[in-house]
Amino acid sequence: RGKRAFIAGIADDNGYGWAIAKSLAAAGAEILIGTWVPALNIFETSLRRGKFDESRVLPDGSLMEITKVYPLDAVYDCPEDVPEDVKANKRYSGSSKWTVKEVAETVKQDFGTIDILVHSLANGPEVSKPLLETSRNGYLAAISASSYSFVSLLKHFLPIMNPGGATISLTYIASEKIIPGYGGGMSSAKAALESDTKVLAFEAGRKHNIRVNTISAGPLRSRAAKAIGFIDMMIDYSLENAPLQKELTADEVGNAAAFLASPLASAITGAVVYVDNGLNAMGVGV
Numbered sequence: 594r595g596k597r598a599f600i601a602g603i604a605d606d607n608g609y610g611w612a613i614a615k616s617l618a619a620a621g622a623e624i625l626i627g628t629w630v631p632a633l634n635i636f637e638t639s640l641r642r643g644k645f646d647e648s649r650v651l652p653d654g655s656l657m658e659i660t661k662v663y664p665l666d667a668v669y670d671c672p673e674d675v676p677e678d679v680k681a682n683k684r685y686s687g688s689s690k691w692t693v694k695e696v697a698e699t700v701k702q703d704f705g706t707i708d709i710l711v712h713s714l715a716n717g718p719e720v721s722k723p724l725l726e727t728s729r730n731g732y733l734a735a736i737s738a739s740s741y742s743f744v745s746l747l748k749h750f751l752p753i754m755n756p757g758g759a760t761i762s763l764t765y766i767a768s769e770k771i772i773p774g775y776g777g778g779m780s781s782a783k784a785a786l787e788s789d790t791k792v793l794a795f796e797a798g799r800k801h802n803i804r805v806n807t808i809s810a811g812p813l814r815s816r817a818a819k820a821i822g823f824i825d826m827m828i829d830y831s832l833e834n835a836p837l838q839k840e841l842t843a844d845e846v847g848n849a850a851a852f853l854a855s856p857l858a859s860a861i862t863g864a865v866v867y868v869d870n871g872l873n874a875m876g877v878g879v
């Protein structure tokens with residue numbers, strides 16, 4: 594039987610989530626997607642109208658099939674957590690069952706089990722502010738959307754994951770080295786995500802034989818990264834200073850994710866895997 598993957602955090606064809614979905618599809622996996630509720634409409638419309646068809650092409654010439662797109666807001670675990678103003682918001686009231694618990698339940702009803710869980714989402718409302726100017730609410734929102742969202746997804750999906758399965762998230766080196774500009778508590782959120790990768794690898798490994806890894810990816814001109822505002826500078830910096838002087842493609846991260854999700858990586862868990870042209874290994878810029 595082919596593997597079934599749920600990828601949370603795809604709303605266009607530019608980000609890492611899309612590339613990971615493609616690599617998994619090319620390896621024969623069935624693709625389920627979780628899309629942020631406010632972005633759902635435009636994503637589904639674009640899909641339907643064929644706007645992504647060019648980027649759906651797999652190495653064998655066929656098109657990636659997306660079996661189902663689920664609305665998801667990973668900052669809410671269950672309906673009781675959703676504030677009234679969000680419930681009433683037009684972009685939310687048009688969809689239903691988009692809290693983490695409900696999405697896991699719906700996937701279970703639809704398909705029974707999954708094998709691969711991918712977390713490719715982050716949000717930091719104050720990302721452009723230095724940490725010293727970040728509010729408590731901004732900091733906690735970054736952690737909620739970018740770190741606890743993974744804990745929650747794993748918690749709710751674990752019971753429907755087949756033993757031997759794998760989970761992957763995306764992190765950034767700003768967790769461990771100073772990257773001015775990656776503010777709003779996003780550096781803190783990535784540090785939490787990496788630490789949690791280890792603890793969750795233990796808990797999910799012992800309990801369910803599920804692996805938990807995170808990919809520390811180099812800079813990519815995604816929608817989220819453009820919102821931070823310094824992405825072109827980071828790409829230029831990497832081109833100049835990394836051991837491999839080429840622009841990083843999303844596909845390279847997608848392929849590493851497909852490897853980590855596959856039996857080829859059956860002994861790898863609790864790891865931060867760098868897919869960044871080697872930039873993390875440099876001590877000085879040259």
Ligand code: NAI
Pocket residue numbers: 601602603604605607608609610628629630632665666667668712713714715716738763764765766809810811812813814815816817818
């Ligand atoms: P992206 O914009 O393609 O993906 C982020 C996704 O998160 C979007 O689809 C957005 O709708 C979704 N999202 C935001 N809040 C959400 C919520 N509450 N519930 C559900 N979905 C939500 O951008 P990108 O850059 O591909 O991001 C994917 C992951 O890669 C993130 O974890 C990011 O931090 C990480 N990353 C990105 C790097 C880059 O240079 N682009 C570098 C290293 C890591």
